[in-house]
Each structure stands twice: as C-alpha cells, then as structure tokens.
Amino acid sequence: MIPVVETKAVSDDVASAFEDFARAFEAFKDANDTRLSEIETRLASDVVTDEKLARIDTALDDAKRRLDRLALDRSRPPLGGNPDTQRDPAQAEHKSAFHAYVRSGEATGLKRLEEKALSAGSGPDGGYLVPDTVEREVLRRLANVSPIRAISSVRVISGGQYKRAFSTAGPATGWVGETAARPQTASPTLSEMSFPAMELYAMPAATQTLLDDAVVDIESWIAEEVESAFAEQESAAFVTGDGVNKPKGFLATETVENEIWEWGRLGTVNTGGAAFPTSNPSDVLVDLIYTLKSGYRQNAAFVMNRKTQSAIRRFKDDNGQYLWAPPASIGQAATLMGFPVVEAEDMPDIALNACPIAFGDFKRGYLVVDRAGLRVLRDPYSAKPYVLFYTTKRVGGGVQDYAAIKLLKFAA
Known part of the structure; x- marks a missing residue:
C-alpha cells in the first residue's frame, strides 16, 4: 500500500503546481493589461505596476520550474525489479556482475562476460559496460x-x-504519356x-558506506548522478x-x-x-x-x-489575445502562436x-x-x-x- 500512497502524493503535488502556474499566468495577464491601459491613457506605465508585473513574471517562471521538475520526477520509474531483467538470464547475470564490481570492485564476472561477448573492453581500456537497463534509463x-x-x-x-x-541536386523528372518515349534522366x-x-x-x-548498503539501488543511483551532468x-x-x-x-x-x-x-x-x-x-x-x-x-x-520567453509573453494579437499560452495540461509545453515552445x-x-x-x-x-x-x-x-x-x-x-x-x- 505504501507505493500507492507515495504515487498519490506525487500526483497531488503536480496538480497543485499546475494550478499555481495557471493562477500565476492569470495574475500576469491582469497586471500586464493594467500596464497597457496606463500606457494608452498616460503614454507611460506606473512604476508600481511595472514592479508588480516583474514580480509576477518571476513568480510565473518559478512556478513553471517547479511544475517541470515535479512532472519529470513523476515520469521516472524505479529501475529495481525490472521484469525484462528477471526474464532474461543473460541480463540478470550482467546485472549481478555489475553490482559486484560497483560495490566491491570485483571485476571477474564482468571480464568473463566481455570475453564471452568477444569484447575488447576492460578496466584499463576505459571501464566496463553497464547493464542495458541502466543505459536505457540514462x-x-x-x-x-x-x-x-x-x-x-x-x-x-x-x-x-x-x-x-544527401542529394545536392536531385535527378531530373517529368511527365510522360502512356506510350511516349522516356528520355534518360540526369544522375543525382x-x-x-x-x-x-x-x-x-x-x-x-560515493562513500563506501553507501555502496555497502544493500537497500540502495546502485543502477538508479548511477542514472541519477550522471543525468544532470550529461x-x-x-x-x-x-x-x-x-x-x-x-x-x-x-x-x-x-x-x-x-x-x-x-x-x-x-x-x-x-x-x-x-x-x-x-x-x-x-x-x-x-x-x-x-x-x-x-x-x-x-x-x-x-x-x-526563459528570459526571451518572458519578453514574448507580453505580446498580443489584433484581437487582444495573448500569443503565448500556458500548457493546456500537465506534461505539455507552452505554446506561441499555436506552436510548442521549448526552453x-x-x-x-x-x-x-x-x-x-x-x-x-x-x-x-x-x-x-x-x-x-x-x-x-x-x-x-x-x-x-x-x-x-x-x-x-x-x-x-x-x-x-x-x-x-x-x-x-x-x-x-
């Protein structure tokens, strides 16, 4: 029952973050509309309004970062107990040998596997191949x-x-009748x-204490550690x-x-x-x-x-509609003129x-x-x-x- 509770908690956090992001964008639109109205009537916006808009804009970016992080964390399944590994004896053997190497430095099992696979890789040559499950996860x-x-x-x-x-100049083509002659085309x-x-x-x-802890999922730990650096x-x-x-x-x-x-x-x-x-x-x-x-x-x-996106976020079309739109649902991208925006x-x-x-x-x-x-x-x-x-x-x-x-x- 514990995983269900944890999953529900994560889902609730993501939903809450998405609601916060939506509310921040509505507040941003209201503040920007006020600024534009002041420009139209006074030919300049009020300093207080500008400061308020800047604060809301920053809060909107912070809310988006939190939403992105929670959505990413939710999409990461644990590596432990992978069913493919359990069904494939070769993968299970590789995983066991890799665990022994990472935790204690015992490389005999990995050397034997790479000899069986006719691999030239060895410790002095740059390390040992990780199990396929780890590579796929990374x-x-x-x-x-x-x-x-x-x-x-x-x-x-x-x-x-x-x-x-690739072709810098494609072959010559043309239309012909059913019984007409086919002239030779130029080569591409x-x-x-x-x-x-x-x-x-x-x-x-890692500390040796961490490696000695049997509860720690070494595969997941490696994937997490190299993810951000890579x-x-x-x-x-x-x-x-x-x-x-x-x-x-x-x-x-x-x-x-x-x-x-x-x-x-x-x-x-x-x-x-x-x-x-x-x-x-x-x-x-x-x-x-x-x-x-x-x-x-x-x-x-x-x-x-994100800074460029912040500048574009204020643009409107001729009908007064904002060109930038927040994600329609969790996990989707914001859009600009109907096209996704990648940060x-x-x-x-x-x-x-x-x-x-x-x-x-x-x-x-x-x-x-x-x-x-x-x-x-x-x-x-x-x-x-x-x-x-x-x-x-x-x-x-x-x-x-x-x-x-x-x-x-x-x-x-």
Missing part, C-alpha cells in the same frame, strides 16, 4: 531533461561515426554528411558546440539572410535592431514562421531561453547580432548520434575515502537538414 532521462535531444532525431550507432548521403549529385561521436564523461562519487553538457553542445571534441550546435552553423539562403547555412529573419520593433513586435515572429516551408511547419517548435537555457539572450529564437522541425533538422554502450570505471584511489565512478558515453550531433531550421536575428 538515455530516457536525457530525453526528458536535454531539451534539444527531446525534439531531435536520435540514431544509435555501433561505430565511432555516422555518415549519410550526392554528397556526404559525417557525424562523429565524441566522448562525454561524468564522475559521480544533460547540461549535451544541451550546451547541441546549441552552441563548435564541433571540436563535442557535437556541433545549430547556432554554430554559418547563417545567411533567408532571401539568399543556400544549402549548408541556416536562414535568418532580421528584426531591424537590437530589440523587438516598438510597433507590432510580433510581426517578426509571423515572418519567421512563414519563412519555413509548409512541410516543415507541421511539426515545428520555437526554441528559446533551452543555452540559447542566447536578446542582444544585437544574437539569434535568441530558433523555429523549425528539429526532428528533420538536427540529428543526435549515440554510440551504443555506457561505460563505468571504478576508482577507489584518487579521492579517498570516496569512490569515484568515471562514467563515459559517446555522443555526436549536427544539422542534417538546413532547410528545416530558421533563426530570428536581432540585427538591422
């Missing part, structure tokens, strides 16, 4: 925490690099895109990474004004200055949306940080020549490459009395369709 958690990974295409590879061909012009997987590491530490590094790389020993972020891609867009660059829409236009500021967002071809708009989303704190703030807003179909536009295998190397010597667990995974990424993502650039 990747699932990363999909929930890492914003760009959550909306991009993800491909698992067994080598160190993923290559794909192909080029190759390469996505290398770079090494990402985390080094959680997600933080991944998120930054997928946005701004330079491609040197890390994935190449989409903002590191060369840009060009969309009127002269060409393959290999990302198209931009300029705002006309270092801030949104004073008159009809949302028009540039409309331009950004319709710069994207209709085939990409169907699954498109906005990507921006990526590594996106830049609004500034001259910055691109703080991206819009596009990231499933088609950005590719994340995961090399199969998550490794752990136990180190009880470097930080006595703590035991370090040097945990590594290999991941890469980059733009795979330059027509699927557009950027809003604050420039003349």
